[in-house]
Amino acid sequence: MEFIHGITYGFSVALTFNNLLACFIGVVIGTIVGVLPGIGPTGAMALLLPVTFGQNPATALIMLAGIYYGTMYGGSTTSILLNVPGEATSVVTCIDGYQMARKGRGGAALAVAAVGSFIAGTLGNVALMFFAPFLADQAIKFGPPEYFAVMLVGLVLLSRIGEESVIRSFIMVCLGLALGTVGMEIASGTSRFTFDRIDLSKGIGLIPVAMGLYGISEVLMIAEQITGISSVIKVKLRELFPTRAEWRRATPAMLRGSGVGFGVGLIPGPATILSTFYSYVLEKRLSQHPEEFGKGAIEGVAGPEAANNSASVAVMVPLLALGIPFGAAAAVLLGGLMIHGVQPGPLLITKNPDIFWGVVASMYIGNVMLLVLNLPMVGVFTSILRIPQHFLMALILIFCVIGAYSVDNSVLDVWILIGTGIIGYLLRKVGFNMAPLILGLVLGPMMEEKFVSSLMMTRGNVLELLFRPLTASIFAFGIVMLGLPQLIKMIRRKGKKS
Amino acid sequence: MKPYRLFVGFFLFMQGLTLGVLPIHAQPYPDHPIQVVIPGAPGDAADIACRLLIEELGKILKIQLVPINKPGGGGTAGSDFVAKGKKDAYTLLYGNTSAIIYSPALSPESAPYDPIRDLDPLGLHVYFPTVVSVQNDAPWKNFNGMIEYARKTPGKLRCGTLGVGSITYFQLEIVKSLTGADMNIVPFKGAMPAVTALLGGHVESACVAVAVAEPHYKSGKLRGILLDQKVPDLPNIPTIQQLGYKRDLPSSWAGLFAPIGIPDEAKKVLIPAIERAVKNPELAGRLQKMWFLSNYKSPDELKQIVIEDYENACAVVKKMGVTK
């Protein structure tokens, strides 16, 4: 009963002209920021904080939140069309999305991404509405050892993404982990592998690496094949939208992605990126046509795109229910709240119901706005593909350079961009998959931090760590998941024999 | 011929567009936007305090101040950028204690600038009070109680805090040496993870900024037992000197700095403007609600503070053997 009361109140807040406008501005900026490489939701929200100063807290948060989940919509655009991940969360979308675009199904991919994002965002919002306080309390039970366990299990399970050879994918993961160790180590203040360069002390950023490995390497691959005649795939208008068969395949993937994304989003860390990885691997495992993945399987776009949207909603759960941000973007949202004199914390829901319910209601509205904005734009976006390839490649280069630089105003990031681009090209020629490297780079630093914290917590008593109930169950789960495919194969073989 | 003309034409066009950037007309300072480097990530305490300050400062100077985040190395990346950058007074640093004092003291090799000689203080802005918290239903009624427990069970009392370059880590080391209690200091990557761990019972206490811990006091989950400085709205929590110990804990602050050698005319404009902005009651009130205590200190006072804090920090580092 309380929910009905709350949500109607929320809509009454969200449907005022001011807040509708704030929501609209937020989602539009979010989409644009998502499309633009480099500057991500965190940077955009920080940039726009001053704009919110003169307004009341609910309005400010509505706009900032709009930017946040809006970027999850826009990020897929460049990933699908150009193989340039606009945001870190869209890296996985590059894998199948770009292949779909090359086959002329780019419009379908974009549409599926938009609709998937909408479904996920809305469903996630429903979960937020009902379960926020409960979920937040559960999330607290995870301490450093549990987080480490979750990430390690995730790392092992997810590293096989798109790759048959175990050795190769693990090499890439370890490479990513190694890259992640560059920089200043937090527990001791020591600079590692920085060769006395102060600009390396912040480490090797994810965005320049992702853009380099996917975007720049793609430019090099196209440079290899270009023939001077612009090869353009002509796309008819009707073909812009997914066929019924594609919808049939995509819809379950979207639903699964929403679920997976929300779950992963509740765990602190790079939730939105991880959610896309989990969704992709899940889809591949469950698919009737696993060999299609990597060549343009629509589930490989629908699942991850849905996942990152519901993950972004899930991130709001601990933020609104407990006042704890589980990621950089959430931290900026928190900062925004504090600037407006709102006390974030467990009392937020009861003391500032207008903020909680207002934001929840505005997220429903925002998702609708985004769907309405993005679907028609599919046609506009696909026309990007009609630009002659030379020009497009030059534009992509500029795009990536600005993107890489603008993350932290660092020239080094541009160097990393180009360096990883060249290396990525070489590795692709030899058949290596980039995704596990990104996974390693994303998870590495956090894993190490939790690992060190765990050991320091128990003064080195590893057994004590392993015997923590939650930790043990996570590891057990991981072992089961690892062994499951083999088990299923064995059972099937036995079944065939009889 | 034609391409050449086109080239020249556009080149001149570009020149025209960027005329505003070139210092062709000698305008009084400041005549174009000023960059303020924040040596931390967006959403950090220093980031929020800085953004609010420069919004006010911008109104006073009638020019836009653009915040730029340059995280890395516990604040050293951003500080080095400003210290070695252009000395035209259009690039300033919003330096906090991590960047100016503690990171250079702890890992001098990561800070190739001299915080005293390379940076010119323009004015102190805020203090960020820190507090040691425990769970509300913890068995210790107050700080002394907790220290008793720690003394009896060396190594079992865990206190979460930020990483080694941070002031909270230093504060805890000083507490350890003042009280003789063998606490287990567990570093986290940021204040939030430390508080989250405390909420979940994974550590027994945490030392973080008041801003981060206080919301949980209101909700009854946590309790504060030691402050590093007196905070007006938290009269019941003592500071370490109030408990009878001889020295006080160092405090975390932030203020504006410029590289040494900026023109005097610029300083003449900046310093009073900064003073006005910091003392602005509306801004100070807003910051106070977030537990950031505005407390203007003039450039000379700030320089003294920097020198003292830095010397103390180096002494602690030596004594504890805290270096890597």
Place this chain on the structure above:
Amino acid sequence: MGNSEKAVSTNRIQRFVSILFLIFSGLYLFLSFSLPLGKVAKPGPGMVPRGIGIVLTLLSLVHVIEVFFLEKGPSAKRTEDPLKRGDMIRVTGVVFLLILYMIFFPILGYTFSTMILVGAVLRLLEMRGWARIVLISIVTSGFSYFIFDHILDVPLPKGMMPF
């Protein structure tokens, strides 16, 4: 016959890359030894890198064995077509330009470096007409600079140049 030709030429690069991996892991491991290990109770900054280094070196070793002795290259569907002469020139050309770009970026700043890069890349990728190339390079770099630096307040490095 065509297939085996493909496999052989890729295999040469394969072997090269696998050796590179081994060298890189060895270097990483070596460097990580200069970091303090710490104890289990208080891990130092060297603990995790050493672990990663060891795993990485072992994996690279296995990979080298796979590639050299077991001739286990990537499956056919993974490899791309072998490079023809003209392609190689273009790709190395772009790579070279990118490296030059990296070097000059901090000196010439964003606008000029990008202008030159775009122009050179367009020419390399066989766009016709110098006039068009020059026009596009100037307009794209100038326009993007204008939008980001002036309108969006995202400052782009100017190096030693005025803009």
